[in-house]
Amino acid sequence: MSLSEEQEQATPARPTPKLDWMQDCHEWGVKVEPGPHGLTMGSINTGIYGEIPDVWDEMTRMPRGAYPVEGVPRIDLYSLNAKVEVWADNAADLYEEAVQRRWDPKVDIDWAAIPSRPRAVELAMSQLCTELGQQAAIEVEVLGQWLHRMCYGYHEVKNFLATEAFDAARHTEAFRQRAVHGGGVLGLESAGALNRRLLEIRGGWTEAAVGLYIIRGTLTLLLYRYGEAYAGNAVDQKLFRLALQDKTRHMAYGMAHLKYAIDQKGSGYALGLKKGLSTVDYELVKELQDPVLWEALAILFGGGLEHIEAGMAVVNQVKQAYLEQSLQRLQAVGIDKSASDLLPALQAYLPPSE
Template sequence: MSGGPDRDGPHGLRTVCDLADLPFDQGGHLLVRRALTGLGPGRELAVTGRDPALTVHLAAWCRGQGHQVRPVDGPDGCGAPGRAPGGPVRAVVRRGPDGLDRWARAARAGGPSPDGIVASPDPGWGLAARGALVEEGAPAPGFDLAERDLVWADLAPRLYAHAAAAQWDPATAVPWDAPFDLPPAIEEAVVQVMTYLVENEQAALVVPARLLTRVHPHFREVVQLLAVQAADEARHVEVFTRRALLRRPAMGTSSAGGRASLASLLTEPDFALASFLLSVLGEGSFLNLLAFLDHHAPDPVTRAVARLAHQDEARHVAFGVAHLEHRASADPGLRGRLRGAVERRHDVLRDTAGLNQDVLDALVVLAAGSWEPAAVGRGHRRVQRLLADMDQGRQRRLVRLGFPADEAAELSALHTRNFM
């Protein structure tokens, strides 16, 4: 691009944009747009170039951008031979007023603060990046979780950063080749517990995966965190399955009552209630279970998969609690709805057997370490202590969410016997 003389040239032009041999539809429009950016509304730009289709493409582009254009006829380019090395003036573009610029009416997809998060993003922003200048006219995708208070937690950005940094590779983080040789009954107990963990983690994968598709992308940290949570659970399914089949060719048993308990998690459409049932109560109880397995693991592989899963689950629980604390501050009726969710789930599962007895027995065997009567007795007491620790953990989290201690104890007692 070259600038014209200070005095007005032909047609009052002060600026010339020379495209030389560059076709307009192969990058020439970038030079014209750049030249127009420096002009005020109503000012004119001479466009020169040798591409035969220049005026056709320029005219179509100007209509879409809100500018006026007129071709210049005549072999001498309106009496301005030699004005630009690209050839005679082919067209004159008058910059449209700002009101005609397609971006002049556009709004930013976010607020004035550095992070730009707003309470209620415009549905029309759709998949636009937060902070982008959004042109009107695109269809609005149906993100029904489009209110900040419905999904947010101030801890979400930090938890996502931690989650991204804490990802681990199942192939290298677990010592799969570590030598060990367990008695058949102990190995069978490990297989049964791993089978149980797999089906629970599959439910824990589906819930956040479903929720994240409903969250408005404006709340990208929440979407990212839920995506990592689903990826965490997929990784847990992998390592628990691999440990189950490491020494034996078949998985353990899956009870109807356990699957019924997990299926009840999949039917809760409310974001807060689903987070409460899965992360605060279910995965919160699993923190105790995974710590128990870490402590009583009979081999290094079992210990590693339990410990790695525990660090991920702790993050899931932290987000669930932080979100519900945020939600409760904006919704005084939330605690009543949380209580209702626990009671409804309890009523649905009232006639089911709950925890697979094979799983409970396997936990006793792992905690005992042998078949000596005294050891089995110790194993049973340790499992009872585990159940008490789960109950106390649930009560602590419920109190943190604002429930009185007696109500927290009551609700914890109603939690599913399947743990999750």
């Protein structure tokens, strides 16, 4: 036998194409044309691709709308596989906004243009930024604990929350840079009672969302707003403004999800969330009494150590606004908690009821 004959026999026969896979599709012929904002995540939710199931039983990573392959072994056990556990109608649009409005602190912040200020003011700014960076880092960890539990039937939410985690990582970077830039120091770590609470929530994503968006998010949003208002220079104003636009987007998802989940699950579920918040109030008392952050804010708001008393009056406004806005948000999503339900130590920050 010649060498060429041996090689021919050793070469496996080329299989005849079956092309069976070409028949395995649900909805051939559906075509989405790009709109004014391009081919967005929301615009391709056409036909079966836009049908959001109440429950997603597929425990593989099969995309919603794909043709299932028989015999694929289960890859994971997604504990969040019901629409009510994660959904918000605005998730796809918020994802698009997050992608379009991303920013980079190394490029978009002119660090060299930050003016020199008195030592007390820079130390106060470093302390505020240290705690803001820590809050953002906790947000990344909280989201990381829940994202992998969410099934792929609700990819809009998974994708949006991935952008939120990236936003929070960016905030950690930016505020760490700002803290070190002024005087070369990071401030003190916060007391951390609420941080630990957020990380240890086990009831479900909705329960975690109450803490992340209403209890912590309301405060972070206020600190960004007041940080911009009392920044004292255009560079710091821009830093807080960019962070504020991100946090506003995060809050939009959180509020929409909580409203949807509570509407679907009913008053009994809302009552359970309210009861769970009663223990959180003890952590809030500690947070609002911890002098480090609030004294630093008073220096910034007053414009210097010599005006700390005037700044403390603004601090008290922040504390009052925080409690009032937290209660307003709870009411807006369907959790009937009012000022009379707060601990006396928290009620003291609010004006007397008429």
